[in-house]
Amino acid sequence: MSVTEFAAAQWTRAIGAGVDPHEYQRVTDGLTSVTDWGPAFLRTGHSYLRRAKDADSSRSTGEYLLMAARWFHLATLAPYEEAPRAAAEADHALSRALTVLEPGARRVSGEGFTGWLRGPSDAPGTVLVVPGLDSAKEEFLDLVSALLDRGLAVFALDGPGQGVLAATTTFAPDYERVVGRAIDVLGVARVGLVGLSLGGYFAARAAALEPRVAAVATVSGPFRLDWDELPAPVRDIIARRAGGADAAQEFVRQVDLTALAPRIAAPLLVVDGDQDVIPGVTNGRSLARLAPHGTYLSVPHGDHLLGNARSDWLPRLSDHIAHTLMGTQA
Structure with a gap:
């Protein structure tokens, strides 16, 4: 290229x-x-x-x-x-x-994660923002701001193989354990989750397996990955982040929400861009359909991560998380 x-x-x-x-x-x-x-x-x-x-x-x-x-x-x-x-x-x-x-912002780290907790100490809800394949907590500052503006506390993190931890750790297929440890350290009873790109898979998986997730949203997240269909640059990134080619293929084999989606009890918003052209990433419609409380938002002109269509999904996603955690209606 x-x-x-x-x-x-x-x-x-x-x-x-x-x-x-x-x-x-x-x-x-x-x-x-x-x-x-x-x-x-x-x-x-x-x-x-x-x-x-x-x-x-x-x-x-x-x-x-x-x-x-x-x-x-x-x-x-x-x-x-x-x-x-x-x-x-x-x-x-x-x-x-x-x-x-923000003098009140607090660095929070634990086994397999690190990030910044921002927002009021008495916030009515706390949201974890989960990055993806080669993203990091520094990429989604506008999303964090939108959630903060709604009165929530926000913990944007790097997990294993992500951001500042990419040099010393590798991807964790069982990301629900990362989320669970973060919730323990934060000391909250329930959280919202927002996952972007591969982070959407991580967030959906965590929502299925971690009962303290009370609200969840995914953006351009894969429902399932197919190694043979992924473009070479994406396979190369996964190999670097997973710890080698064999580990990458094993990781990709585990990225499948077919059995987990029906176990997502929390209200779920799935956001996709119809112009997302990354091959090997199946459409999120299946995730929204299989989740008991799933809603699907498809943006016709949106690309991967919908950076070309922020106003079409960011306010709605932020409201979904805020209203669910606060117990109010949209």
């Missing part, structure tokens, strides 16, 4: 993550190959660190640091040897930003 094709494929994902589209265009226009991607995005992230250092207010400092975190995370999307460093820099920039902007 040429760098032009790669940049086009990541376009709506990057914009959905919150970077300026014009800056994205300027940065990617200057690339001559995919190997230039990581270094260029790292340089852009460092430019925001410099602006943060020179900012005239703590608010501006924090906002620049959040933007740096986004660019550092996006630097990890193309394979290169500095990807672990970029993930670590994204994690550090987010940590610095929240320390400045």
